[in-house]
Amino acid sequence: MVDSGVMILSTRARKGVILSDIKVAVCTFAFDILYINGRPLLHEQLKVRREELYNSFAEVPGEFRFATAITSNDLEEIQKFLENAVSSSVGDTLDLVPIAAFHGRGKRTGVYGSFLLACYDEQNDEYQSICNIGTGFSELQLEERSKSLGSKVIPKPKPYYRVADSMNPDVWFEPAEVWEVKAADLSISPVHRAASGIVDPNKGISLRFPRLQRVRDDKSPEQATTSEQVAEMYQAQKINHMNNNGEEDDE
Structure with a gap:
């Protein structure tokens, strides 16, 4: 006998649907x-x-x-597996601005280990943190991005950066680059400030398992994904999940 959990799915009919x-x-x-x-x-x-x-x-x-799984000590194989998993989740990508970074450790000593990314709020003319990103980089990419952003370092965050007080990056940057990022999904966050007050009165939205796709040389920071667009993506994801689970309201 195998002991297992029990999952109950909603089977409510939508209006105008015959139960049979x-x-x-x-x-x-x-x-x-x-x-x-x-x-x-x-x-x-x-x-x-x-x-x-x-x-x-x-x-x-x-x-x-x-469930699909792998056991491996090969970092490239694991990263490829994660990329395939992420690619089947959120369909759209986001264009985000790196505003800060954390120093790398171990093999990443000498370059930045992870970066703080932000979306752009048009109404308040500010950059709102949305995630930390540290995966999906090759050694060459890390070197290139660290070198490029190294020339954009500033002594303190801009007054128009919205970041949680608990977050303490090692360095801050001028808003200069735009990175196209793909993620597993979007979630409500007590730490990040993206779209704060739009979906939740006190919390923002963050990305889970963000991965760098490319650098958008064709865009300026003011053309990054907006907080309103982030909120719309979160709502669309929520509605899609509800429909897939058969939990759509009757009214």
Whole structure:
């Protein structure tokens, strides 16, 4: 016997839909197993738990599948796997402005390890933080971006930068570059200030798992993705998730 959680899906009909026409197709994706045949697996390593999972079940097309996973020590292979996962999430990219950075450590000593990106608020003429980005860079890209932004360093943040007091970057930049970024999704954030007050009265919106796509040499910082556009993307994502889960309101 395998102990598992129970998921209940909404099957409410929308207006004008005949109940007999409603069909809900569900495919379960298993990624871990914590208890099997009276034996807890909580203290076992993930590798052992996955072996138990694969040995205990068989995939059924359209009904039951194992979640896609890899085990690797190859950084490039892991990054490629993450890129494929991210590319299947948020469809649009955002054009964001690097306004600060954190010094790199270990292999990244001598270059910036991660960057603070911001969207542009047209109404208040300010740059609002939206995420930290430190993945998706090749060594050459890190060197190029660190060198390029190194000439844009300023002693303190601009008065029109909206950043949480708890965030303390090592260096600040003039708003000079625009980076095209793709992310897994957008979420409400108590730290970042993008679109603050539009979707939530006290919180902003941030990006999860942002990855650099390219530098937009054809755009100026004032042409970056706006806070209103960020809010629209978040709302569109929320509506899409609700529709996919069958949770749309009747009215």
